[in-house]
Each structure stands twice: as C-alpha cells, then as structure tokens.
Amino acid sequence: MDALLSSAEEELYVLDCMAHFMVFMAACTFVTLLFENVPYGRYASSKYGAPVNARFAWFVQELPAFLLPLCLILWTSSSKTSLLPNRLLIAMYFCHYVQRSLIYPFLIRGGKSTPFASFILAFVFCTYNGYMQIRYLSHFAEYPVDWITHPCFLAGSVLWLVGWVVNVHSDHILRNLRKPGETGYKIPTGGMFEYVSGANFLGEITEWAGFALAGHSVHSSAFAIFTTVVLTSRAVATTKKLLLGTIKGDIREAFLLTT
Template sequence: MDAVLSRLFSSEEEELYMLDCMAYLMVFMAACTFLILLFENVPYGRYSSSRYGFPVNARFAWFVQELPAILVPLCLLLWTSSAKSSLLPNQLLIAMYLCHYVQRSLIYPFLIRGGKPTPFVSFALAIVFCIYNGYMQIRYLSHYAEYPADWVTHPCFITGSLLWLVGWLVNMHSDHILRNLRKPGETGYKIPRGGMFDYVSGANFLGEITEWAGFALAGHSVHSSAFAIFTTVVLASRAVAHHKWYHGKFEDYPKTRKALIPFVL
C-alpha cells in the first residue's frame, strides 16, 4: 500500500494537498446536493423510483455499500505506517469513525426487517462516497493530523466526543424503534413514537448529524468538517421529506413534532 501511494504522490506535501482538495470538493458537492434536493428526494426507501436503476435488496445494499468505509481504512492502517496513527487523539478519532461503520455495515443490515429495495444509482453512489470519504478521513488522521499533546483534554475534543457518543446512541435507539414499529405479519407504515421521535420526525437522522458534527468538532479539520456538512445536507433533506410525508399520510400525526430540530425546525 505504501508503494502504491508513493507512486501516486511524490511527497507527503503533495498528498496532503490532495486530501485538502478532496475536502473542499466534498463541501462543493454538498452545496450542489443541497440545490438538487430542493427539487428531488434522496431516491431510496419510500422515495425509490425505477428511474434510478434496477432495485437492489435492502440488506445486501446496506452491507455492500457501507463496507468500503471499513475496508479502505483497514487497508490504510494495516499496510501503511506512520507515527501519527499511534497518537491518542488520532486513535480515538479513528475509533469513532470505525465504530459507526462497523455497526452500519456489519450489524445494521442484518437487523433490517424487510425494507424497500435500493435503486442501483443510489447504491452505486453510496459505494463511491464510502470509498472517497473513508480514504480522506483515515489517511488524514493516520498520517497527517497533528494535535497538541493535551488535545484529548481540550474543550473542543471533550465536547465533540460527547456529541459523537450522544448522536451515536440516539441514532441506534431510533433505528431500534423503527425496526419494531410493526408486529410480525403486519405491513404498512406506522407513526414512530418514543425516544427522540417524540420531538422530531427524523430522530435517526438527527442522531447521525449530531454524531458527525461531534466528530468534526473533536477532529478540528476541514476533512471532518466537510463530512459533517455533507451528511447534514443529505440527512436534513430526508428528515424534512419524511416530516411532510408523515403529515400527508396520517391525520393524527403529532402537530407539535418538528422535522429535525426539537421545538425549532
């Protein structure tokens, strides 16, 4: 792996510059995605459409599309070497990233009960994103990120880590509520209740947005910030779409429940 990257980049400065460019490109793509999502819902789940390619089984799609987010970082960590990867702040940030994707790829897909197929285009784009982001985040953290010796006691790191943990727990708990909405043999949609769903329609999305916002605060880099921005754009749009859909579907949908931010939005 080191030999391959050495052939691609003649110096560490060149690779770091490329990683920075990748982050800025992700921010640009977030802006483009924001504009697109003003007119079109993210095409998967209840918004799936045959226009976006043939359907892919939901469990298979989640497993395969998220797997590169684990495999690419593991390849980088196992087959490249750097003193940065042995530093505590870097290790903790890498652990946060991997903890999310291990759950999302190796556990979550096998807990899904049914689930609408994912259009191939959405499936393919998710794979590309996980490869791109997995390389950008872990290569930066394992080889280039430099933090003060006391960074793990800095308010930004402590606050960010707590936000990440809260978001991760909210995300998992909300997924648990959604999985258990229907009893065995039941079909159709139901109103989710409990946890953060008592306050917002997109509780699972709020959890993941909080997670990566905390990661960005703790990581304090353009790379982690770009990831948080892109995630917020995509998931906020989906939360708003769900909120509108619920109100159109259920006459008794709670009127005080917001789309994404409790009591606000």
C-alpha cells in the first residue's frame, strides 16, 4: 500500500473514506434488512447461490480478518505498534478473530450450509474491515499518553471484555443445545439467554461497541455501527421465530390436553 499512495496523509484519507463508506453501507443494509433476513443459517436460501459447507464457509470467510492484519503487523513498518494503547486495541481485535477464524469454525456441529453469495460477501467484508482496522491502528492512530486511564478507554475495554465473554459463552450454549441424535425445536437457556433471546448477537454488538469507545475513531465506530445493524436484524428475526415456536408449542400442548 505504501507503494500505491504518495504519502501517509493520502493513505489516511483513503482509510477515512473506507470508514465513511462502511457507515453508508450500514445504512443501505439497514433498509435492505427491513425486507429480507441475512441469508445464512436458518435463513439460508438457494436463491443466493450454491450451498457452501458451514464449517468451511466460516473458516475461509473469517480467515482474512486474521491473516491480512497479521501480515500488516509482521511485514510492514508498523510505527504505532510500540504504543501501549495501540497494542491493547490490536490485541482486542486479534483476540476476537483468533477465536472466530481458528477455533469457532471447528466447533460447529452440523449447521445449515451457507449460500455462496453470503459466503463471498462475508469474505469481502472481513478483508475490507481487517485491513481498515489494523492498518489504522498500526500506522496512524495516535492517543494521549494517559489514554489507557481515560474513562472512554476503561469503559470501552470493560464493555469489550464483557461482550467477548458473553459471545463465546452463548455460542457454547447454542452448540450444546441438543444432545447427540436429538432434533426438533429447543429454546436456549442459561447465561444471558435467561434475559435475551439473541445473547450471542448481543455479546458481539457489545464487544465492538466497547472496541469503538476504546478506540475513539471513525474506523472502529463504523465497524460497530455495521455490526449493530446486521446483528440487530438477526436478533429480531430470531426473537420472532422463538416467539412463534413458543406459541406453536403452547397450542400443541393445549390441544393434547383437550384430546
């Protein structure tokens, strides 16, 4: 990238434009998701392309979010990585994507195939966002000397940690929702599922909201906004399905009691 742009100022301008474009795409996605669910998992549809194995899809589509930033850190002159706030924010990012790209896909049990279009879009997003976040943090982000004791950084770090734990724990609950050989409709319980139906989504939204607060940049904020739009839509759809399933279960139970 250094060879393509004439100055650091020009590259920072490009990174800023990327962030603003992501916010624009979040707005477009918000409108689209008013009429269509995100097409993966239980909402997968053949109209979005050939099916891709769920485990393979998750591994490949998330991998650029880990590998590209790693290359940026190791193979470019990362002038800002010696600064503690930058290191901590980069560590937050990598902590998520090490788990998401190298661990989570291999824990998936079954799962519906991902439509090819969704797979490609996720791959492109992870590449785009991975570059934007880590290039900014490793080459351009500048924070006050006492930033790690600033209320924004402290509160954001706590939010990130809570969100990460909730996300990972909720995924664990979902993976173990059914016993081997068991099928049928089941409502997740335990952890944050006792309070919200989409605890895994809430965890990730909280995680990146905390990252944005701690990072205090348009780049981290754009990521948090986009994540919130997509996962909120997914959470609403999941809640509707859970309510419908509960209503059907109550009707079935009432029918059995009266026959």
